[in-house]
Structures are given as structure tokens and as C-alpha cells.
Amino acid sequence: MIRFLLSLFIPFRWFIEKMGADYNQFIRILQLKLTIDNRSMKGLGNNSKNATENVLIKQSFSQIFIGLFFGLFLILVKSAFTFYYFSHTFLMVMMAMMIISQFTSILFDTSENVIIQPLPIKGNTVSLARNAHVFLYLSTMAFNLSVVSIIVASFKFGIISGLIFIFTIFLNVLFTLSLANMMYLGIMRLASGEKLKNLLMYFQIVIAIFFMAAYQFGLNMVDKTQITDMVLPVYWFTYLIPPAFFSGMVEAISTLNFDRSHLIFIGEALALPVVAIFFIGKYLTPVFTRKLMDLEQGDRVSKVKIETSRNSFYFRMMSFIFVPRKDEKAAFKLIWKMTGRERQFKQTFLPSLGYIVIMMIIPFFTKSFNYSELIQSDRYLLILYIFIFVGVTLSGAMSTGNNQQVSWVFKTMPIESPAIYFKGTIKAAFARFFMPIYVLLTILLCTVWGLWILPDAAIALLAIYLFSLLAYYLSKPTFPFTMEKMAFQGGGAFMKLFSLLITTVALGFLHKFLLHWFDYANLLLIPVYGAAIFYVNRFLVYKKITWIEVDSINNYS
């Protein structure tokens, strides 16, 4: 498989060398990265070939599954241009999310500096090899996400159209990757060391929100008055929207329509990724290697920050509410402090808050928005339950971090059940990050709908808390911030989360139903959720998270 992937670069040897890289060194670095990925996917103590294949199959399956929903929706779209426009927009957003969550850790990985830097490696070779590595991952993901759409497109618009679509998918990957590179490397010119690390983190958060806003904007551009016959009007600024380049190119070739606007789209789709790559190679990459060394040294040379050891009133209050048991308090306190400082956590969690804000704001800017209709409706329930996604991200973000070998600390403590660490962890994250935002949101909603929605806000909070606890306790019990972010992660976790999400959406509908059934019927949910939370925290967590389970996943070396 690795040989096959490497052979794909043979036709581009000239191009790679023109970019200032040594082709042989480029291939060797890429081969090394793919070999390491291949082995690390197997996990510790699991050396069977089947384990690797299972991870890949599960991963691909979950991506195809996500693409399935999108592909089935596209059956309704009659216009080829709109069909491909939607497909490429969807792909760009998914890739952007992937880049945000994985790209920085791959592109700015300093762990291999000690091996790579002393070697006489030519110019842009390292940077190009890193990008080729990401390109292979993104291409696989993009292809998996589009499998159903490709099949639908081939049936609807013909085989040729489907094949051109596949070609434009790779162009899209190249373009998105170049765009991300331009932005990241541009940022690298602005700062160094610790400042650069922080800048990169906030930049990632901003672009995550930007992509989500662009996605929402892109979808809102389509005239949806007749869902089966959606049409995308071509304005002057359509030529500036990347998904339009690729959709225009597919439509032009599959319908043999080479008018002025289609030729512009073809030109943009082919030229922009190539031009972007040259721009990166010539102007941005030269600073890359030097800045990478700065990044590694960043923590050491940066001004030392003295941390305050006092606990705030808010911490003491939340600690009192969330951790009545003394044994959980230490983990609660530890994680409370760490969540404010761990970059990977913030990079994963904060964008999700941004998405929620975008998803809540966009409907207010649509033409069909009507304030008086809004306050008569129960749409506040939807807004409250959307926060489930924040809970999901929070649970996931607690595991990933750069502290892969710290697990020994937990194992050497005289603790009967490791569950107390996990309880303290999720409670601290929930109390510190979720609660203040949720309270703020509730206040905002109360100003629109009135105080009578407070019981509903409390019920939704309980449902989300229950969901977050379950999502965390039922996932692999890795100690906080100790799991490496991998470019590929198993699909099993996704399926588990997906089924939990479906359940919670059902709970949202149950809430809505009770609200309209008879007065105060919704209040019945409070003791039900309360009891469920009690059961989960008091019994389920101890059953699920045992030392045997924890030992099988965490590495104490």
C-alpha cells in the first residue's frame, strides 16, 4: 500500500524538484511517515495486521456513512452545477475541519526535529513531504466522503461527469491544502516561539469559525424556495467562491459547455492550486524550517509566567456543586487548571463554540426571519439542544494532548478505582467551560422569550450534562490530555457518539412533546434526568472504567 501511494508521486518528480526539494529525500521522508502511521495505528500490544485493517475499514466506513446522508440529499438536486457546488462546499468544510484538528500537529510537529534537522536535507523537502503526507490523508477522506455522491452523480449526469467529479475532488484537496498552508505560513512570518504557538491556536479557532460561516453563507446563497429544483445564480462574486470553480469545471466538461463563465471556472480550478503551491514554495516555505526550530524552543526562551495559586470564587462554587465527594476533588482541581492552559484542548473545544454561535446567528439574517413569529415559537428549545455538540466536543477534547507519557502518575497513586479521575475530569471541564456559556445563553434567551423558559433551560442542561457524561465515560478511558491526535482515528467511537446523539435528539423531541402535552408535563423530566445522572455518576462509571480497562489502553512507560 505504501509503495503504491509513493508511486503516485513519480509523475510529479519534475514538479517536486522545481519546488526546491530533493525528490529522493522527499520520498524517503514520506515513506518513513507512512510507515510510522501504519504501525502506530496498530496500537500497543496489538501487532496483528487485521487490527490495522480494521481501524482503516472502520474509519472509511464512518466517513462513507457521513457522505451517505449528504449523497442521498443530493438526489433531490436537479441542477448539475448546484449538485457539484454543494458537494465541493461540503468537502471543503470537512477538510477544513480535518486540517484544523490534525494539520497543525502534523505540519508543526517538532518531535522529529532532532532527527531531521542535523541531516543535510535540501530546502523545502521537509515541508513538501509533510504536505504530501497531509494530502494523502485528505484525499482518502475526501474520496470516502464523496463515494455516494460520485455514484449519485454518475447516475444523474453520466459516467463522464462522475469521473470529472473525482478529478476535481483531488484539485479541491490540493487547493484547500494550499489555502491552509498560505494562511499558516503567512502567520508564521508574524511571530516566533511561544507567541507563534498562541497565535496559531487562536488563528485556528478563527478560521474554523470562518469556514463554518462561509459554509452557512454558501448554503444560504442557494434559492431554496423549491427544494427539488435548487438553482445557484452566478453573480460576479461567484467567481471568487472556490467550490464554484470546481463545480463549474465538472459541468463544463460533462455538458461540453465552454462559454465564458465556464472557461473562467476551468481556468481557476486548474491554475489556482498550482499557483498557490508555487507561491508557498517561493515566498513562504523558506521561513518554515527556521520557525519550526523556534517553535520547539518556544517554551524555554519565552518569558516565564508565574501562575497564581489562589482558587477563584467561581472555582470554589463549582467545586462545591459538582464534586461533593472528596476523592474527586483533586482531579477536578487539576483539570480545572489545565483546561485553561492546554493548547490542543482549546484548539479542539473553542471552535465548537464558534460554530454554535454561527448556527444561532445565521437564521436571524435570512430574508424569512420574523421576530414576532420567533417569540411565539418554541425555537429556544432547538437553540438549547444545539449545545449538545459543545458537550460532544468537550468530552472528546479532554483526552487529546501532548502528554502521552504522563499516565504513570495516575497509576502509581493508591486509588481503588480510576473512575474518580475521569469523573473529576469531565466535571471540571463541564463546570469551567460549559456552565458559564450556557448560563449566558439562557439569560439571552430569557430576554427574548421571557423567564418562563427557565425550567426548559434547566431540563436541557440536565440532558446535555447526562449526554456529556455518557459520551466521556463510554469512550476509551485514556487519562486526560494523554492521547495523541492521530490523522486517522477509529470509526467505532464515531458510531458510538452518533447513536448517543440520535438518542439525545430524541430526548429533545420528547421534551418538545411534553411541553405541548399538558401544563408542566415537561417538569417530569427533571427527576428522570436527575436519577439518570445519579446512576451514571454513582454506578455506571465505576462499572465501565476499571483498572483492567484503563491498563489495556494507557501506556505507563
Add this chain to the structure above:
Amino acid sequence: MHNQTIVEIQNLQKKYGKKQVLHGIDLQITSGQIIGYIGPNGAGKSTTVKILCGLISEFTGNITIFGKALRTQTLDIKKQIGYIPENAVLYESLTPMEFMEFIGEMRGLDTELTRGKAEALMNIFEMKPNLNQRIATFSKGMRQKVLICSALLHNPDLIFMDEPLSGLDANSVIMVKEMLIHLAREGKTIFYSSHLMDVVEKISDRIILIDQGKVIADGSFDELNELSNDENLEKMFTRLTGNTNHGEKATAFINAFEK
């Protein structure tokens, strides 16, 4: 407390997959001693230490520590032991004070007491000004000092050290050596795993040499030397582990890369 058997290991065996790492180790360790546990790379030193600290729970054989079975009474044993790992890996975004507060609380110590102890211990290493700085800004030696302090917070009776001097400056090495001798005099037992032969030779009351998962020598340096007349532990080590042709190997090495 002196001269009581506090660790008893019978036929300890460990496999990683199909590879047998420990081939039936039998040991008795009495209190108030510094045990130098030495051996070549891959001999099974760290594996033994990790098993004794409860980090590895899958092994065969019987181990009792403080008269309690390690398999069934791990928790009670962990309360009385301290562990300094080989790699100074800590949560980088924490400060030493926060890290030690966590360790103290998990061990059931009062927070104020932990803070006081942390300050006092770090002060000895001249690191009091660094107590509230993030560990990410520390050198390897500074991190090692944090690990040493946090392992001693709860005043353990048995201390396992896996290359504890790694990265420490010369003054700190001397200080730690002195500290170990003092702790042993007070009745503490120190299980000291290391590659540094001169340190082991100077501070250990008893030296245990393992090779390929088996104990091949056990006794004080003088006892072992009586049998062999090696000038120092390094020579004894090379002879017992069957690696005496270092000169030839060095020549072969140079030839290999100069070709």
C-alpha cells in the same frame, strides 16, 4: 524497622508477547538498605521496578511488600512507596506546586501540609523560585528534581528509583547521593536502578546484577569483589555480563563508519 524483610520476590517472571523478559527472579530485601539494581540495556531492570510499583500488573510469581501480597493489596502497598521514573515526563502546563498538590491530595495529605513540604523540598534543590512556573519551561534536570520531590512528599518507607540522577547537575547528584544515604540510615529502603556504576558502587549496601532477566550476582561490593578481585564495579559488570572485548568493538565500530 531495620533489617526486617520488606520485599520478598519469588520466581518473578514476565513476558511481553512471546518475549520472556524476566526468568524467575528471587529476592529478599531488608529495610534500611540501598539496593543497587544494575544490568545491561534490556536486562529487565525497569520492568522489575514497574512491577514492584504496581505499574505492571500482569506477571507470574509471588511478591510481597511490607508483608502484603502485591497482587491483592496493591493499594495499601502504594500508600507506603515512592517512585521516581526513568523519564521525567510530567504535565507540562502545570507548575511544580500544582503537580505536587495533586499528588499530595491523591495520597490523602492535607493541602497545606503538601504545600509546606513542596516548598521545603524544592528549596533544597534551589528551586523554590520556580514553584509557580510551568514545567514546560524547565530543563530535564529541573523536571527530575520535581519528580524526586513529589515521590518523597508522603514520606514513603520504600523508594523505587529508576535512573534518578538522569539530567541532574553535579551538585544535585552529590546532594541526592547524600540524601539517599541519610534516608537509609533512618530506616528507609531504596531500590536504586541505574547504569551509573560509580554511583551504585559508592552508595549501595547491596548490589544486584541482572542480565537477560536473571540475577547473576547479589551481595555487597566487597563481598562480590572478594570472589572476583575486580578493581571496581564497572569491571565486574563487564566481566559478569560477558562483554570484555570493548576495545575490539570500538575498532570495529570505527572501521564500519570510516569505510
